[in-house]
Amino acid sequence: MIIAMTAFKLPQPITTKEARRVFLGTAPTYQGVPGLFKKHYVLSEDGGTAGGVYLWNSREEAEALYTNAWRAFVAEKYGTEPTVTFFDSPVTVDNLAQQVLADEA
Template sequence: MITEIVNFDLPESMTREEAVALFEKSVPRWQANAKLVRKYYLYDGEAGIGGGVYLWPSVDDAKAAHDAAWCDMAEKLYGARPRFQYFETPLIVDNTG
């Protein structure tokens, strides 16, 4: 498994409510991606950063989902190019059930 962390600078004028509304519009796209294991949306209003944490089977799957067209779309929506980090995820602890 691979954990991908994606973040981008948000416009100074964007409120939490506006950011969450944009995040909510993207939910169906991520639900339709059969390769995506899990996604967490990120928001830091003080730092002006948004993004997501994704769990994927491979780096190739992550990069396929976040291709140049997706980066262009994110830049148009949020005003900044996204930044990416990839980590091998050898263990997961899930205390939800």
């Protein structure tokens, strides 16, 4: 599994209430994306940085999302360029599902 973390510094800080409204507006576009298990929208405590934490099946499926078109959408929507950082995630603990998920050895 792969974790992708996206971040973008906002031109002006926003409140959690504003972020929730904006994030709910884009959330449906991530439903049904091949290989995407979960996405967490995030906002820094000072409201100046937003982004997402994504849990993916594979790096290839993740990279299929972060295209130039996706980057342009983020830049237009939030007024800033996003960064994307990838991490290997060999083990995930999911307390809601009461599971421990692991990549194949």
